[in-house]
Amino acid sequence: MSVELYVVQFLTGLANAASLFLVACGLSLIFGVTRIVNFAHGAFYMLGAYLAYSLTIRWQTPVGFWLALLVAAAIVAVLGAVIEILLLRRLYRAPELLQLLATFGLTLMAEDAVRLIWGPEDLVGPRAAGLSGAMTVLGRPMPVYDFVLILLGPAVLGLLWLLLHRSRWGLLIRAATEDRDMVGALGVNQTWLFTGVFALGVFLAAFGGGLQIPRDAVSHVMDLSIITEVFVVVVIGGLGSLTGAFLAAIIVAELNAFGILILPGISLVLTFLIMALVLVLRPFGLLGKPLAQSRTLSHRIHGAWQPLGGVGRSAALAILICAALLPLVLGEYGLGVASEVLIAVIFAASLQFLMSVAGLDSFGHAAGLGLGAYGAALSVQHFGLSMEAALLIGPLASALFAAIAGWFCVRLSSIYFAMLTLAFAQIVWSIAFQWVEVTGGDNGIVGVWPSAWASGATAYYWLTLGCTTAVVLLTRHLTFSPFGYALRALRDSPLRAAAIGISRQPVQHAAFVISAFLAGLAGVLFAFLKGSVFPDTLGIGTSVDGLIMVLLGGFGTVSGSVAGAIVYKMASIWLISNTDFPRLILGGLIVLLVLVFPLGIVGTLQQALAGRLLAGNASVRGRT
Amino acid sequence: MKPILQAEGLRKSYQGVKAVADVSLTVSAGELVALIGPNGAGKSTCFNMLSGQIRPDGGRILIAGTETTGLQPSDIFRLGVGRTFQVAQTCLSMTVRENVQLALQSRHGGLRGVRTLLSRFDRRFAAEADALLDLIGLAPQANRPCHELPYGDIKRLELAIALAGAPRLLLMDEPAAGMGSEERAGLMRLTAAIARERQLAVLFTEHDMDIVFSHADRIIVLSRGTIIAQGSPSDVRAHPGVQAVYLGTGIFAIGDP
Numbered sequence: 057m058s059v060e061l062y063v064v065q066f067l068t069g070l071a072n073a074a075s076l077f078l079v080a081c082g083l084s085l086i087f088g089v090t091r092i093v094n095f096a097h098g099a100f101y102m103l104g105a106y107l108a109y110s111l112t113i114r115w116q117t118p119v120g121f122w123l124a125l126l127v128a129a130a131i132v133a134v135l136g137a138v139i140e141i142l143l144l145r146r147l148y149r150a151p152e153l154l155q156l157l158a159t160f161g162l163t164l165m166a167e168d169a170v171r172l173i174w175g176p177e178d179l180v181g182p183r184a185a186g187l188s189g190a191m192t193v194l195g196r197p198m199p200v201y202d203f204v205l206i207l208l209g210p211a212v213l214g215l216l217w218l219l220l221h222r223s224r225w226g227l228l229i230r231a232a233t234e235d236r237d238m239v240g241a242l243g244v245n246q247t248w249l250f251t252g253v254f255a256l257g258v259f260l261a262a263f264g265g266g267l268q269i270p271r272d273a274v275s276h277v278m279d280l281s282i283i284t285e286v287f288v289v290v291v292i293g294g295l296g297s298l299t300g301a302f303l304a305a306i307i308v309a310e311l312n313a314f315g316i317l318i319l320p321g322i323s324l325v326l327t328f329l330i331m332a333l334v335l336v337l338r339p340f341g342l343l344g345k346p347l348a349q350s351r352t353l354s355h356r357i358h359g360a361w362q363p364l365g366g367v368g369r370s371a372a373l374a375i376l377i378c379a380a381l382l383p384l385v386l387g388e389y390g391l392g393v394a395s396e397v398l399i400a401v402i403f404a405a406s407l408q409f410l411m412s413v414a415g416l417d418s419f420g421h422a423a424g425l426g427l428g429a430y431g432a433a434l435s436v437q438h439f440g441l442s443m444e445a446a447l448l449i450g451p452l453a454s455a456l457f458a459a460i461a462g463w464f465c466v467r468l469s470s471i472y473f474a475m476l477t478l479a480f481a482q483i484v485w486s487i488a489f490q491w492v493e494v495t496g497g498d499n500g501i502v503g504v505w506p507s508a509w510a511s512g513a514t515a516y517y518w519l520t521l522g523c524t525t526a527v528v529l530l531t532r533h534l535t536f537s538p539f540g541y542a543l544r545a546l547r548d549s550p551l552r553a554a555a556i557g558i559s560r561q562p563v564q565h566a567a568f569v570i571s572a573f574l575a576g577l578a579g580v581l582f583a584f585l586k587g588s589v590f591p592d593t594l595g596i597g598t599s600v601d602g603l604i605m606v607l608l609g610g611f612g613t614v615s616g617s618v619a620g621a622i623v624y625k626m627a628s629i630w631l632i633s634n635t636d637f638p639r640l641i642l643g644g645l646i647v648l649l650v651l652v653f654p655l656g657i658v659g660t661l662q663q664a665l666a667g668r669l670l671a672g673n674a675s676v677r678g679r680t
Numbered sequence: 681m682k683p684i685l686q687a688e689g690l691r692k693s694y695q696g697v698k699a700v701a702d703v704s705l706t707v708s709a710g711e712l713v714a715l716i717g718p719n720g721a722g723k724s725t726c727f728n729m730l731s732g733q734i735r736p737d738g739g740r741i742l743i744a745g746t747e748t749t750g751l752q753p754s755d756i757f758r759l760g761v762g763r764t765f766q767v768a769q770t771c772l773s774m775t776v777r778e779n780v781q782l783a784l785q786s787r788h789g790g791l792r793g794v795r796t797l798l799s800r801f802d803r804r805f806a807a808e809a810d811a812l813l814d815l816i817g818l819a820p821q822a823n824r825p826c827h828e829l830p831y832g833d834i835k836r837l838e839l840a841i842a843l844a845g846a847p848r849l850l851l852m853d854e855p856a857a858g859m860g861s862e863e864r865a866g867l868m869r870l871t872a873a874i875a876r877e878r879q880l881a882v883l884f885t886e887h888d889m890d891i892v893f894s895h896a897d898r899i900i901v902l903s904r905g906t907i908i909a910q911g912s913p914s915d916v917r918a919h920p921g922v923q924a925v926y927l928g929t930g931i932f933a934i935g936d937p
Contacts (some may be wrong), residue, residue, distance in 0.1 A: 212908070360775040360825035400741050539796040545771045552769035555731070556755035556783040556845060558791060 060194040069313030071202035074209040077305035078264030080289040082257035088233035088296035095159035099166035100285030104262025110676035118186035125266035136258030164643030181269035294344020392515040400625040406574035408617035414567040415547030420481030424572035426594030428579025433501040454576025462568035485594040500590035610656025689739035717902035724853035762842030772827040780809035783844035852884035
């Protein structure tokens with residue numbers, strides 16, 4: 057390869073960085089002030105692109121093009137402000153997990169809304185009028201538009217710097233980023249400051265979306281692809297730092313540009329590896345600072361945890377017996393659905409153990425499930441092993457990966473932990489997606505069938521039921537073992553745990569590995585149930601499914617996930633087969649759930665029961 | 681007598697600002713030593729270096745003859761150090777008894793290895809935990825969820841947790857902060873009695889000078905990161921440098937002859 061090619065590739069990378077920077081600095085601004093990690097930022101980017109598409113095809117003049125981008129971004133910003141006022145304002149004091157889920161719900165809704173309005177096909181927008189030509193760099197052509205983008209990034213950074221450092225509003229934003237409680241205590245009206253910052257952040261994202269029109273097709277999957285990249289950018293740059301976002305956007309864009317040239321097979325992995333490396337060396341990103349501890353209280357404490365009493369155990373046994381008798385009533389299809397629900401229970405129980413007991417909110421639990429599934433599929437297809445062997449190899453593959461990834465992850469906490477787990481899951485996803493020779497890429501691995509004795513629907517259902525029962529009993533046992541108490545001590549009070557001799561990293565690492573092992577078992581059962589494995593099992597969607605099931609059950613409870621998984625899985629299977637726009641409904645339900653039942657099914661029941669028992673007592677504890 | 685805690689030449693700066701400069705101190709078995717000083721004198725920094733939360737820039741710390749400089753708090757626990765915090769730190773999702781049981785199991789090695797996964801938590805060291813709760817007067821509350829306790833009881837629970845580690849040294853950061861005056865005196869009397877009986881070395885910080893002068897055997901006064909005086913309560917009270925540091929706060933009028 058020649059030097060010229062490298063130069064051109066470098067310039068293309070810089071041009072790619074522009075959009076990435078705009079979206080990332082919007083996310084970073086919003087996070088800095090409101091402490092919300094806005095998952096919906098990718099959706100706003102996508103909406104900006106779609107609206108800009110509709111406007112630019114009407115206004116095909118040099119002024120019209122830029123006007124279209126600005127108008128589109130402004131419309132999306134207004135939409136963002138409305139969402140902030142209606143939804144996010146109620147969530148600023150809520151746990152991070154609820155905020156992430158609510159904004160993920162918005163993302164799901166946006167995806168279907170876009171399909172509803174613009175149709176399912178990819179749309180190719182017009183070129184930028186007046187900038188559609190090419191310039192020659194070292195004998196190679198480069199689009200003029202790319203040069204505009206290269207200049208635009210620093211220009212936006214400069215404008216934002218002026219806004220933040222030369223205006224009163226900017227001063228308030230910087231002050232709120234340092235310490236929002238103090239800004240509130242000083243009498244600044246935070247409500248509109250937050251709305252304004254949110255709208256500005258959304259404007260930047262939507263404008264970034266519009267900028268991509270002349271370069272890329274507009275599609276309804278662009279939200280998730282940009283949001284992962286942007287998470288990587290803000291984590292590398294440091295949450296809350298604009299200059300950090302700028303630097304990191306260039307690093308990530310260049311890694312992508314050169315990764316394709318140098319390491320075509322694993323270009324996606326490269327970015328996530330760099331992110332993992334940065335987080336380990338500088339846990340708060342290149343230019344980020346440690347997050348100020350928010351002064352809000354934890355929501356998770358509702359009383360001392362206890363194992364189920366006699367009544368609870370009898371009820372659980374009764375449910376188990378009913379479940380075992382299901383094959384008497386259900387046909388083959390029904391049992392397939394029931395098995396899928398049970399697998400979801402295993403997956404959710406493994407995540408609940410990690411989140412409720414260990415207090416580790418993983419956003420990459422799909423890696424556990426997916427590696428189990430791929431581990432099983434590969435051992436059957438490539439090594440000709442039996443299902444029985446695969447049932448062990450799959451979970452072990454997950455556990456092995458968790459042992460490696462977990463070593464990095466448990467060095468971080470809260471939101472950075474969540475993002476690093478997401479990054480590791482994306483690494484695995486990109487390997488499954490890109491390493492076509494082994495994983496089949498997008499086509500997956502098919503023909504993964506169970507052993508003869510378990511191939512009937514009833515037998516397989518009973519196998520799954522057996523595994524599910526074992527997993528639920530095991531997580532309950534672990535919760536009330538000394539190990540579970542040590543984990544809970546680390547979650548309740550890291551200072552106290554250290555002072556009584558519990559060292560955080562080894563204990564949390566062990567929990568991470570155990571949880572992945574159990575998720576891996578769910579993956580194996582899933583692979584044999586479906587007879588195939590696709591990269592989807594490793595995707596963000598799978599991780600979020602897990603989070604929703606735990607949330608639905610109640611993430612402050614010991615085993616609400618069982619109820620959450622059953623309700624959620626049945627609802628989503630029903631929605632997918634009975635409606636055209638399942639994401640719109642599902643997303644709406646998630647948002648509603650976060651707003652109305654933040655304690656989940658079991659949590660709400662527990663509170664209702666506690667309320668009845670304490671009726672008349674003035675000190676009934678409400679949700680703080 | 682050989683000191684339990686021995687610190688030599690401790691130093692710590694934050695971005696060029698010296699929080700603690702050259703502090704040396706010792707605490708012996710059965711002795712209650714108070715570390716006092718105005719806000720910003722370096723008490724908390726000193727304390728956090730001794731308990732392993734902050735790594736000193738220079739100097740060394742010996743606990744019962746073992747060098748602990750740079751060790752993690754969880755390692756320092758194993759050398760026999762119990763700790764209470766300015767803002768009480770307990771596990772709010774557990775009962776009162778479970779809080780103490782956890783510390784007992786940790787001391788007996790019950791939180792390491794595969795055994796932690798296989799055994800049941802509630803069956804181990806329950807009786808020992810109840811004995812400690814009895815000692816500090818919390819036995820009737822043993823089964824209550826920790827988060828329901830009044831703050832004064834949580835502070836006492838912290839003492840029980842610290843004692844569960846069978847410490848030779850107790851580090852107590854403002855043990856009486858946030859308590860009513862009756863409760864404060866009670867807690868300090870209890871601490872002093874236990875310390876004498878079990879021959880514990882106790883180092884504590886406190887803002888309440890009544891508590892300090894009526895319970896400490898020895899007082900160390902910090903100002904701007906260095907020790908300006910130490911000795912018996914009457915020596916310290918008479919020290920001109922201490923009076924200068926505290927001048928105008930009026931605390932030395934209390935109980936002065």
